[in-house]
Amino acid sequence: MRVGVLTGGGDCPGLNAVxxxxxxxxxxxxxxxxxxxxxxxxxxxxxxxxxxxxxxVRGLLPRGGTILGSSRTNPFxxxxxxxxxxxxxxxxxxxxxxxxxxxxxxxxxxxxxxxGVNVVGVPKTIDNDLSGTDYTFGFDTAVNIAMEAIDxxxxxxxxxxxxLIVEVMGRHAGWIALHAGMAGxxxxxxxxEVRFDIEQVCKWVESRFRMDYAPIIVVSExxxxxxxxxxxGTEVLRTGEKDAFGHVRLGGIGDWLAxxxxxxTGKEARxxxxxxxxxxxxxxxxxxxxxxxxxxxxxDAVHDGAWGQMTALRGTDITMVPLAEATKELKLVDPxxxxxxxxxFG
Ligand code: F6P
Numbered sequence: 098m099r100v101g102v103l104t105g106g107g108d109c110p111g112l113n114a115v116x117x118x119x120x121x122x123x124x125x126x127x128x129x130x131x132x133x134x135x136x137x138x139x140x141x142x143x144x145x146x147x148x149x150x151x152x153x154v155r156g157l158l159p160r161g162g163t164i165l166g167s168s169r170t171n172p173f174x175x176x177x178x179x180x181x182x183x184x185x186x187x188x189x190x191x192x193x194x195x196x197x198x199x200x201x202x203x204x205x206x207x208x209x210x211x212x213g214v215n216v217v218g219v220p221k222t223i224d225n226d227l228s229g230t231d232y233t234f235g236f237d238t239a240v241n242i243a244m245e246a247i248d249x250x251x252x253x254x255x256x257x258x259x260x261l262i263v264e265v266m267g268r269h270a271g272w273i274a275l276h277a278g279m280a281g282x283x284x285x286x287x288x289x290e291v292r293f294d295i296e297q298v299c300k301w302v303e304s305r306f307r308m309d310y311a312p313i314i315v316v317s318e319x320x321x322x323x324x325x326x327x328x329x330g331t332e333v334l335r336t337g338e339k340d341a342f343g344h345v346r347l348g349g350i351g352d353w354l355a356x357x358x359x360x361x362t363g364k365e366a367r368x369x370x371x372x373x374x375x376x377x378x379x380x381x382x383x384x385x386x387x388x389x390x391x392x393x394x395x396x397d398a399v400h401d402g403a404w405g406q407m408t409a410l411r412g413t414d415i416t417m418v419p420l421a422e423a424t425k426e427l428k429l430v431d432p433x434x435x436x437x438x439x440x441x442f443g
Contacts, residue, residue: 099130100399101191102149104163105137105170105202109223109235110380111388112163115197117154118392124151127400132191137168138205141194142178144185158385161378171341172205179212186214193399197221199233200424201342203407207420210405217398218407218420219391223376226270229423230409234388239266239375240276246371247281247313254311260302260358260366264351266375267317268344271430273375275438278315285312285442287354289319290430298354299361301443306364316354318347348372390415 102119104112116133123129133147134140147153147165157164172178186194193215196206199222206216220227223239243265254261263283265273271288278286285301287293298314305312321333333349340346351368358366380388391408394415398406406417 098127098192098399099132099190100396101132101134101141101186101189101194102165103134103137103140103194103196104165104167104221105196105198105205106167107199107222107376108162108167109221109376110161110238110378111234111384112197112221113157113160114234114380114385114388115219115221115392115395116149116164117157118389119195119396120149120151120154122393123396123399127396129396129399132189133165136166137170137198137202138172138182139168139170140165141182141185142170142172142175143181144189146189158389159379161380169201169340169342171201173208174341179209182209183214193217195219195395195399199224200227200427203227203420204342204424207405207424210420215402215404216420217395217403218423219395220407220409220423221388223273224267224270225272226427226429227423228426228428229407229418231412232387232410234380234384234391235376236272237383237387238378238381239273240280241381242375242378243273243277243315243371244280246369247277247283247315250313250369251282251311254313257365258306258311260312260314260355260362260364262314262316262351262354262358262366262368264316264318264348264368264370266371268319268347269427269429271317271320271435274315274317274320275430275434279438279441281313281315282441283313283315284310285314286435286438287314287316287320288430288435289317289321291432291435292321292323294323295354295357295361299358302358302362302364302366304443314354316350318350320350
C-alpha cells in the first residue's frame with residue numbers, strides 16, 4: 098500500500114520525529130511505501146509531493162520544523178477542493194493518508210473521512226488545546242523555551258526595577274502561559290479562558306514592587322481584559338487579517354498591558370513577545386518521545402484500517418480516539434488548575 102503523509106497548520110517541534118517513526122516502522126514491518134505531501138492540504142490539492150523513504154528520514158529526530166512544509170490551506174474553501182484531492186490521491190496511487198495537525202488540519206481530515214477518504218490523524222500543536230489527548234507534542238518544547246525566557250527576564254527586571262510582561266502563544270487556551278508561568282515563578286498569569294481585571298493586575302504589580310521584587314507577568318496572546326480597548330472581553334489584534342480558517346492575527350496584548358501598567362502605577366513596564374521562537378528549533382526529549390510514539394501508533398492504525406481515528410496520549414498509553422470527537426471542541430484550561438497558580442499572584 099502507498100501511504101501519503103502531510104503536516105498542516107502552524108509548525109511545531111516534533112513533526113519530523115513523527116514522520117521518521119511512521120516511515121521507519123511502515124517500510125520494514127508492513128512493506129508500505131510512502132509519499133510526502135508538501136505544505137499541508139495544498140499538497141494533495143495541487144499534487145505537490147516529496148519522496149519519503151528510509152534514507153529521506155535519516156537524522157530527523159532533533160530537527161525542528163517539518164521537512165514536508167506546512168500551510169493553513171483549507172480545501173473546503175477552494176472550489177472543487179475535495180474532488181481535486183480525491184483525483185490526485187487516485188492518480189498518485191495513494192490509498193491512505195496520515196494528516197499531522199491541529200484543530201484546523203484535523204478538522205479537514207474529519208470531513209474527508211466522513212466522505213470516504215482513508216485518513217488517520219496525529220495531533221500536534223504547541224498550544225496543547227486539542228481534545229481527546231492529554232498532551233500534544235511541541236507543547237513541552239514551547240513551555241521550556243518560555244520558562245527559560247522568564248528566568249532570564251527576572252534578573253534584568255530586578256536590576257532595572259521594571260515590570261516585565263512576557264507575551265506567549267495561546268490563541269484560545271492558556272496552557273503555555275499557565276505551565277511556563279508557574280515553572281518560571283510569574284507574579285501574574287493571564288489566559289484567554291479568564292477575563293482579567295486590569296485594576297487587579299496593577300495591584301499585583303504594586304504589591305510585588307513593595308516587596309522589593311520586580312514583577313513578571315505572563316500573558317497569552319489571546320487573553321482579554323474585562324474591559325478592553327474595544328469594550329468588554331475583546332481580543333487585542335495585530336491586524337484584522339484572517340487565515341483560510343477564519344482566525345484573526347492576534348498580538349499586542351503585551352504592549353497594551355505595559356501601557357496600562359505605566360499609566361496606572363507610574364512604574365516602568367516593558368514587553369517581550371516570544372512569538373515564533375516558541376515554535377522553532379529542536380524538540381525536547383519529551384516531545385521527541387511523544388512524537389515518535391504517535392508516529393508508530395499512526396502507522397499501526399493505518400494497518401488496522403482505523404480510518405477517522407487519531408492517536409492520543411492518555412496517561413502513558415497511546416490510544417486511538419475518533420477524529421470527530423477530538424475536533425468537536427477545544428481543550429481549555431480548567432478553572433481549578435488556574436486557581437492553583439493564583440496562590441503565587443502579586
Ligand atoms: O497554531 C498555534 C499558534 O501557535 C497560535 O498560538 C498562534 O496564534 C498561531 O499559531 C500563530 O501562527 P502563525 O503566525 O503561523 O499564523
